[in-house]
Amino acid sequence: MYLMSSSCLDTIYSHVSIREYLEEDIPSSDLDKILRASQRAPSGWNLQPYTIIVVKNTEKKKKLADLLGGQNHIANSSVFLVFIVDYAKIVNAVEEHGKSLTPLLSHFAEALIDIGISAGWAALVAESLGYGVTFIAVYEDPCRVAEILETPKYTIPVLGLTIGKPREKPRKRPRQPLDQLTDIDTYSDYRSKAKSVLEVYGDKADRVFNYIFSRNKYYDKAHRNILECLSTTGFRTTY
Numbered sequence: 001m002y003l004m005s006s007s008c009l010d011t012i013y014s015h016v017s018i019r020e021y022l023e024e025d026i027p028s029s030d031l032d033k034i035l036r037a038s039q040r041a042p043s044g045w046n047l048q049p050y051t052i053i054v055v056k057n058t059e060k061k062k063k064l065a066d067l068l069g070g071q072n073h074i075a076n077s078s079v080f081l082v083f084i085v086d087y088a089k090i091v092n093a094v095e096e097h098g099k100s101l102t103p104l105l106s107h108f109a110e111a112l113i114d115i116g117i118s119a120g121w122a123a124l125v126a127e128s129l130g131y132g133v134t135f136i137a138v139y140e141d142p143c144r145v146a147e148i149l150e151t152p153k154y155t156i157p158v159l160g161l162t163i164g165k166p167r168e169k170p171r172k173r174p175r176q177p178l179d180q181l182t183d184i185d186t187y188s189d190y191r192s193k194a195k196s197v198l199e200v201y202g203d204k205a206d207r208v209f210n211y212i213f214s215r216n217k218y219y220d221k222a223h224r225n226i227l228e229c230l231s232t233t234g235f236r237t238t239y
């Protein structure tokens, strides 16, 4: 069936995001392996303050693709995993225990890190099974994604992962050189690191920086939406 990579390292070193997929369902045995990898990921305090919504429904994938900037690879993927920061279950567990809890920004941050690891492990297992993946930023407008997924108070969708059999073979995208990405014992020189940041983008730097960092564009909107969503879903963002 699918080609298994010969080793974990091969899988990791040949990673490339895939944005075009064959129209194929993912066998439930493979999906199960991928989700079990997420489940096995470490978690701060072992709290596991997240839920993974496995979006299989075509209409729902299309709705999410449209909402997240017309990203067709969400609609065309075999399955779209959405990782939700989930303090609804934690608040409920604490209340069942006779206490109360208002989740804080710091709880949200912890969940983000857990989700990053959990989603990363899912991606690696998917790739080792011969699937292609792409992470999807869901944090741009999390509460509208929450509406589609009908998530309750104290939950915020933050990260997506498209999975499917690749219909393209992109070239590997560059990374900052290892000697710039890593330092031994103390931080070295941000100016030479900055050079390698620019080298990765080459002549696309202007377009990318303009898109990401201009006022009122992507990150301004995301900043506002995340803060709003945190407070409307019940997180405490002030000290």
Ligand SMILES: Cc1cc2nc3c(=O)[nH]c(=O)nc-3n(C[C@H](O)[C@H](O)[C@H](O)COP(=O)(O)O)c2cc1C
Pocket: 015, 016, 017, 018, 019, 071, 134, 135, 136, 137, 138, 172, 173
């Ligand atoms: C947190 C995160 C969010 C991302 N969001 C998106 C996204 O919304 N859409 C997309 O097409 N790719 C997204 N990507 C994929 C990156 O664009 C991709 O990893 C990067 O350009 C490097 O390419 P490569 O993965 O092929 O090496 C995201 C990756 C990460 C880690």
